Amino acid sequence: MTDTMHPGGQGKGTADCVEVCAVEVGGARFGIPIAHIVEILGLMSPQPVPRSPDFVGGLVHYRGDVLTAVSARQLLGMPPLRVPHAVLVLEGPAGCFGVQVDVVKEVLMIPGSAFEPNPCTLEDRHKSLFAGAYKLGDGLLVMLDPARLDPILLAGHATAA
Amino acid sequence: MDELTREFVIESQEGLDRMERCLTELEERPGEMALLAEIFRSVHTIKGTTGFLGYKRLEKLAHAGENLLGLLREGKLEATAAIITGLLQLLDGLRLILQSIDETGSEGGGEDGALIALLEGLQTPVAAASPLAASAPRPEEMEAGPDERAALVEKVSVPEREAPRARSGTSTAAESSLRVDVTLLNRMMNLVGELVLTRNQVLQATALDPKMTMLSRRLDMVTADLREAVMRARMQPVSHVFSKMPRMVRDLSQALDKRVRLEMEGQETELDKSLLEAIKDPLIHAVRNAMDHGFETPEARRAAGKEAEGTLRLRAVQEGSHVIVDVSDDGAGISVEKVRAKAIERGLITAEHAAQLSERELLQLIFLPGFSTASSITNVSGRGVGMDVVRTNVEKIGGKVEIESKAGRGTTLRLRIPLTLAIIPALIVRGVGQSFALPQGPLSELVHVLPEETKGAIEWIENAPLFRLRGQLLPLVFLERLLLPAGAAGRGEGGECFIAVLDADGRNYGLVVDGLADPEEIVVKPLSPALKEIGLYSGATVLGNGDLALILDPGAIAVRAGIALSGEDERMHPEAEAEPDLRNTGLEYLLVEVAGRQAAVPLCDVLRIEQVPVERVEYLGQRPVLHFEGELLPVEDAGNLLAEARSRPQGRLVVVVCRDGNRQVGVAVSHVLDVTAGRELMEAGTSQQADGVTLLKERVTEVVQLGAVAPLQAESLAEVAG
Numbered sequence: 034m035t036d037t038m039h040p041g042g043q044g045k046g047t048a049d050c051v052e053v054c055a056v057e058v059g060g061a062r063f064g065i066p067i068a069h070i071v072e073i074l075g076l077m078s079p080q081p082v083p084r085s086p087d088f089v090g091g092l093v094h095y096r097g098d099v100l101t102a103v104s105a106r107q108l109l110g111m112p113p114l115r116v117p118h119a120v121l122v123l124e125g126p127a128g129c130f131g132v133q134v135d136v137v138k139e140v141l142m143i144p145g146s147a148f149e150p151n152p153c154t155l156e157d158r159h160k161s162l163f164a165g166a167y168k169l170g171d172g173l174l175v176m177l178d179p180a181r182l183d184p185i186l187l188a189g190h191a192t193a194a
Numbered sequence: 195m196d197e198l199t200r201e202f203v204i205e206s207q208e209g210l211d212r213m214e215r216c217l218t219e220l221e222e223r224p225g226e227m228a229l230l231a232e233i234f235r236s237v238h239t240i241k242g243t244t245g246f247l248g249y250k251r252l253e254k255l256a257h258a259g260e261n262l263l264g265l266l267r268e269g270k271l272e273a274t275a276a277i278i279t280g281l282l283q284l285l286d287g288l289r290l291i292l293q294s295i296d297e298t299g300s301e302g303g304g305e306d307g308a309l310i311a312l313l314e315g316l317q318t319p320v321a322a323a324s325p326l327a328a329s330a331p332r333p334e335e336m337e338a339g340p341d342e343r344a345a346l347v348e349k350v351s352v353p354e355r356e357a358p359r360a361r362s363g364t365s366t367a368a369e370s371s372l373r374v375d376v377t378l379l380n381r382m383m384n385l386v387g388e389l390v391l392t393r394n395q396v397l398q399a400t401a402l403d404p405k406m407t408m409l410s411r412r413l414d415m416v417t418a419d420l421r422e423a424v425m426r427a428r429m430q431p432v433s434h435v436f437s438k439m440p441r442m443v444r445d446l447s448q449a450l451d452k453r454v455r456l457e458m459e460g461q462e463t464e465l466d467k468s469l470l471e472a473i474k475d476p477l478i479h480a481v482r483n484a485m486d487h488g489f490e491t492p493e494a495r496r497a498a499g500k501e502a503e504g505t506l507r508l509r510a511v512q513e514g515s516h517v518i519v520d521v522s523d524d525g526a527g528i529s530v531e532k533v534r535a536k537a538i539e540r541g542l543i544t545a546e547h548a549a550q551l552s553e554r555e556l557l558q559l560i561f562l563p564g565f566s567t568a569s570s571i572t573n574v575s576g577r578g579v580g581m582d583v584v585r586t587n588v589e590k591i592g593g594k595v596e597i598e599s600k601a602g603r604g605t606t607l608r609l610r611i612p613l614t615l616a617i618i619p620a621l622i623v624r625g626v627g628q629s630f631a632l633p634q635g636p637l638s639e640l641v642h643v644l645p646e647e648t649k650g651a652i653e654w655i656e657n658a659p660l661f662r663l664r665g666q667l668l669p670l671v672f673l674e675r676l677l678l679p680a681g682a683a684g685r686g687e688g689g690e691c692f693i694a695v696l697d698a699d700g701r702n703y704g705l706v707v708d709g710l711a712d713p714e715e716i717v718v719k720p721l722s723p724a725l726k727e728i729g730l731y732s733g734a735t736v737l738g739n740g741d742l743a744l745i746l747d748p749g750a751i752a753v754r755a756g757i758a759l760s761g762e763d764e765r766m767h768p769e770a771e772a773e774p775d776l777r778n779t780g781l782e783y784l785l786v787e788v789a790g791r792q793a794a795v796p797l798c799d800v801l802r803i804e805q806v807p808v809e810r811v812e813y814l815g816q817r818p819v820l821h822f823e824g825e826l827l828p829v830e831d832a833g834n835l836l837a838e839a840r841s842r843p844q845g846r847l848v849v850v851v852c853r854d855g856n857r858q859v860g861v862a863v864s865h866v867l868d869v870t871a872g873r874e875l876m877e878a879g880t881s882q883q884a885d886g887v888t889l890l891k892e893r894v895t896e897v898v899q900l901g902a903v904a905p906l907q908a909e910s911l912a913e914v915a916g
């Protein structure tokens with residue numbers, strides 16, 4: 034289980050509070066640690082890339098660079114939306130990339146002690162995307178692991194599989 | 195590392211580069227004092243500065259070298275091959291220490307005793323050779339301590355009248371130039387790229403607003419100039435890479451026991467710094483290859499009736515937006531049969547396939563990974579990682595590699611490098627409801643297929659679409675079928691389409707697209723490796739309207755579609771021997787048909803080809819004229835095509851608009867047939883060139899005499915104006 038203990042999931046340590054950006058994908062709520070988010074872009078329609086792997090939502094223009102946007106819906110096995118999406122810009126080891134979500138909700142301050150790692154009963158596909166969950170008053174906030182969303186890593190998985 | 199040390203390292207490295215150049219030249223002209231002075235100065239500067247910075251090891255070594263050089267300068271020693279080898283070793287030693295300072299900040303713990311002893315030993319042999327001249331000053335010199343001796347050498351060897359001149363020369367160079375960090379230049383290039391994008395968007399947004407037109411035109415011009423200036427700032431002459439070659443050729447010819455003369459041409463040709471870095475290794479590889487496999491031993495050369503000394507020629511020249519670098523040797527050439535045998539042996543191709551390949555295609559096989567024709571593996575080259583690395587590296591930067599070889603006569607490797615990476619001209623094409631950018635480089639022509647022609651124009655052999663381009667079958671690739679998942683696309687019939695005729699690394703094919711937009715200068719943005727893997731796109735860009743577009747990669751598309759290397763060049767030039775002559779003396783002609791007869795117009799005079807409705811042609815007296823944007827164009831109608839066109843409903847006339855001196859004239863033609871190279875004809879019995887005819891495709895063809903088209907009379911012009 035050590036691979037799910039990503040620093041992003043733990044935030045600034047168990048004693049402190051963690052800032053998490055809550056997003057909605059296909060009606061469900063997910064969290065992404067704010068420390069990994071470079072910028073939140075408004076609604077936009079990424080340029081589709083014909084013949085690209087399924088997880089690629091398209092290309093977005095960000096400050097003079099062309100970023101590959103990963104579709105969170107596709108990753109979670111949901112049908113794509115035909116309307117403009119919100120795009121988060123995350124920073125990975127090989128540069129920035131985008132993550133397409135349906136809606137960006139709010140930024141939450143969550144005590145680190147509310148964190149729980151992934152349950153062992155979770156499907157493998159989800160295990161590789163989720164970093165764990167925070168127990169909140171109104172339900173669980175499942176954390177997306179920013180490092181696992183990097184298109185380069187996803188492409189590597191796709192070719193390996 | 196502090197600023198002072200960094201500067202010292204850079205300056206010393208430049209000094210050593212100069213020294214290396216001079217040393218190889220010195221070998222050819224041993225007595226040349228200016229070269230010796232230059233070498234001395236480089237070493238002396240290093241010695242002086244190291245003492246100041248406290249690099250003891252470097253100082254000691256430079257000192258030993260300086261002593262030897264001092265004697266050479268005074269003429270007490272002669273620059274023999276042994277001394278030059280010794281000095282080259284000194285150069286390597288100094289470089290090694292400088293590298294260590296550059297990387298770790300310290301001199302490293304190496305021992306230079308042997309090298310210093312060698313350099314000191316080299317100071318003596320002349321005593322034996324000419325005892326009278328050299329032995330007299332020697333004893334006292336040897337007795338003097340190293341520092342005193344250095345002072346002595348310095349006093350004698352830097353004549354007073356020369357030193358100030360040299361100093362003033364370097365100071366002006368330093369004042370008018372400035373060292374700039376490459377990362378800053380890269381950043382400037384990126385910003386200029388952004389500016390080009392913004393300009394494109396402004397131009398499109400303001401196209402309809404007359405008030406903004408002037409401003410946006412100004413912006414356009416300033417952006418273009420700025421781009422040019424930043425690009426120039428990143429340019430370096432190819433001599434930076436070429437200068438490594440004399441030393442390499444010298445060392446290799448000694449190691450391989452071959453005699454090779456190096457000729458370099460076009461050293462001042464400039465290239466973007468990053469591209470220059472990128473072609474350094476391929477060039478070194480190519481030269482090594484030529485030295486190792488290309489040239490024969492002197493004996494073998496004599497036996498073959500050639501000069502014992504081979505010639506290796508490096509040539510750089512700018513051609514439009516490319517720089518061509520040729521590496522040619524006059525060695526043994528590549529045996530096509532050996533290539534074929536080797537490729538089959540290595541399992542790179544099957545014997546049946548090999549039998550079908552033309553010579554040109556066979557030669558291309560040497561670029562396959564794992565191919566090496568060297569019968570023995572030497573430490574110079576022949577490890578089977580050779581030409582494929584050259585090609586990969588050059589193609590990575592958007593360049594091309596071609597090889598030509600004649601058995602027994604030598605080999606030429608041609609690298610075609612783009613001037614810059616970041617901004618390229620591209621044609622914007624439409625397909626599957628999206629815009630794509632198609633680089634102009636491999637694009638040779640565009641064919642417009644009208645909706646009613648589509649069915650007949652595109653022919654099929656089973657599932658393979660083909661197009662007849664001037665009588666030759668061109669394989670087609672439908673962009674739509676390429677981009678949509680298998681089975682989703684139709685057969686691509688019906689509807690208007692355009693065929694972009696491409697030549698991607700020797701693979702010719704037509705890419706069928708739904709539509710065309712204007713050509714644009716696009717700024718290439720890198721794509722994530724996850725998308726490059728698809729093997730269709732080389733990058734992405736932002737278009738003038740703000741949309742993103744993927745950049746199509748014609749080479750990768752050709753490979754994906756299974757387009758084979760074509761031997762079309764051979765078909766187009768049946769006599770390969772005559773080809774250089776055609777290039778040198780023959781003009782290119784536009785071949786046209788006028789009422790059943792063929793005629794030619796020099797291509798350099800052709801401005802454009804217009805197809806106009808016949809009603810647009812007006813008459814000025816008896817002369818037909820065309821009215822274009824306020825200008826009047828006299829039309830030469832030798833074949834009486836006008837009358838014929840008028841007799842047809844909605845008749846159209848094809849007019850070739852040509853330049854004749856400073857006026858323009860139109861030539862009415864029935865069809866435009868082809869562009870082809872002409873050959874001049876001599877009139878029989880005279881050595882004079884026949885006038886008004888040329889040899890095109892082995893047929894004597896009449897050249898249209900533009901000068902013979904009578905000018906329009908002033909009074910008749912007034913008539914039209916009134």
